[in-house]
Amino acid sequence: MHVVGGYTRISDTGQIGDGRDGREGVIRQRDDVHHLAQAKRVDIHRIYEDNDTSAYKRHVNREDFEAMILDLRNGVISGILAYNIDRIARQPRDLERLIDIYEQSRRPMIFGTTMGDxxxxTGDGRFQARIYVTIANKFSADAARRVARQKLAEAAEGKPHTGQRAFGWKDLQRVDEREAELLRKARQDVVNGKTIASIHQEWRELGVRSPQTRAGKSIGYSSVKYVLRNPRLCGYRSYIPQEVRERSGRVDPVEYLIERTDGTPIVGKWETIFTPTEWRELVDVLDARKNTGKGRKAGSTVTKRLLTGIARCAKCGNGMQSAMYTRGTVTYEKHGYFYLCAKAHGGCGKLARSGPPVEDLVEKALLDNLKKQTCSVQPAEEQDPELARTTRLLAQIEADKSEARQLRADDLLSLAEFAREISRLEIKEQEVRETVSALSTASARAGSAAVRIVREWGNYTVDMKRQEITRSIEAVVISGAGKGGAQRGAFRPDLIEIVWKQP
Ligand SMILES: [Zn+2]
Known part of the structure; x- marks a missing residue:
């Protein structure tokens, strides 16, 4: 009599549709396997059973699955029975190992499930099996994504990370004063022009270690960079998915800041070391260096106003500087300082304008412009006919897939036809999704950044504001009032032209 193995498995990511969870699920799978064996008049050598594992996660070792492979190879059993093919192999590579054994076998072999053999x-049989495993693998990836989303939801509520403490904290909540002091000093030093390399050197000399520093090693450069960029410092929550951590080691936590759909950051429930403004300033300074490849000039004492160098003289084109009005004068009381085309900086020396009104005008124009960007995000589909078309196409593919499933359920499609159709639709879907994501990410990213800037503008330092201004404004050109145009304090917006950068 033919001797086979029965295989049962429960995955920890939950089952799709069949409602088989936990211990009870294994017992029901076993019953199914026994019924199958009776119907096929074969003997079950033993039940191979992997519980609470997921074949989808690559690192999970399925002990009984391996034992079954061995028994198949050694001829102890001549086939497998299972409730469903996705119980046996959820990863294409599992299936390929089985296919190798079946193809090389010189004895009759069974691969049976309650859904069919x-x-x-044969090529057709292998094709069907591969398609089913591919689909199951996709479902499993969805399930894994659900777990990741659950973790994200917890993070979104501001729960602290579990596991290892972060540099700067004694535990998940309380600040470690010694490390916090190092961080505060480092932040001040970086903002004043010190490089991370210097901070790294200092910390090494002080014997500073991060929770991740391995025994016998000193703290690494990338660790220093990481702990300084950590949004946690100011209470902001970031979430770096496990798969990203595993794949790329050190990542930039700033890129994984969690924001609500309205763009506001999620604030955690732990003690903080920096204010959000302090943290942003630090990150901006570091980012600015990354962009130019050189640090800020250390020890520079020239006060940079909001529009220093950005405001330009319409007469000679020179970047304008700032100076204070004479103390005690009305203009001093009213405006404090002014921009001027300074001869000392190579200008014509013929133009000056009170500072704050010009700045107000520019800030308002910039924020209006950013708000426009955030508004243009939602109706992106209306604006981009290509995006609208692909979005409709995706909905159509989804509808085709459920129709195919329905036809199969009603037995109007053969297994092979169904497998071919699903395979065709999945390939198509993949292509369309790639197009959609390429089309939509660029505008969405710009939009969410804009929301953040508008919201936090009031907390921005001058440097941060300057950075945002120069991102979208080429220059602010200031013209003279002309003959007889002495202003007597009246501000003339018509004499100011904002030159926007081309998108
Ligand atoms: Zn000039």
Missing amino acids: YDLT
């Missing part, structure tokens, strides 16, 4: 010795 697969003849792994």
Whole structure:
């Protein structure tokens, strides 16, 4: 009599649709396997059973699955029975190992499930099996994504990270004063022009270690960079998915800041070391260096106003500087300082304008412009006909897939036809999704950044504001009032032209 193995498995990511969870699920799978064996008049050598594992996660070792492979190879069993093919192999590579054994076998082999048999010795049978495993693998990836989303939801509520403490904290909540002091000093030093390399050197000399520093090693450069960029410092929550951590080691936590859909950051429930403004300033300074490849000039004492160098003289084109009005004068009381085309900086020396009114005008124009960007995000589909078309196409593919499933359920499609159709639709879907994401990410990213800037503008330092201004404004050109145009304090917006950068 033919001797086979029965295989049962429960995955920890939950089952799709069949409602088989936990211990009870294994017992029901076993019953199914026994019924199958009776119907096929074969003997079950033993039940191979992997519980609470997921074949989808690559690192999970399925002990009984390995034992079953060995028994198949050694001829102890001549086939497998299972409730469903996705119980046996959820990863294409599992299936390929089985296919190798079936193809090389010189004895009759069974691969049976309650949903039907697969003849792994024929091309058609292998094709069907591969399609089913591919689909199951996709479902499993969805399930894994659900778990990741759950973690994200917890993070979104501001729960602290579990596990290892972060540099700067004694535990998940309380600040470690010694490390916090190092961080505060480092932040001040970086803003004043010190490089991370210097901070790294100092910390090494002080014997500073991060929770991740391995025994016998000193703190690494990338660790220093990481702990300084950590949004946690100011209470902001970031979430770096496990798969990203595993794949790329050190990542930039700033890129994984969690924001609500309205763009506001999620604030955690732990003690903080920096204010959000302090943290942003630090990150901006570091980012600015990354962009130019050189640090800010250390020890520079020239006060940079909001529009220093950005405001330009319409007469000679020179970047304008700032100076204070004479103390005690009305203009001093009213405006404090003014911009001027300074001869000392190579200008014509013929133009000056009170500072704050010009700045107000520019800030308002910039924020209006950013708000426009955030508004243009939602109706992106209306604006981009290509995006609208692909979005409709995706909906159509989804509808086709459920129709195919329905036809299969009603037995109007053969297994092979169904497998071919699903495979075709999935390939198509993949292509369309790639197009959609390429089309939509660029505008969405710009939009969410804009929301953040508008919201936090009031907390921005002058440097941060300057950075945002120069991102979208080429220059602010200031013209003279002309003959007889002495202003007597009246501000003339018509004499100011904002030159926007081309998008
Ligand atoms: Zn000039």
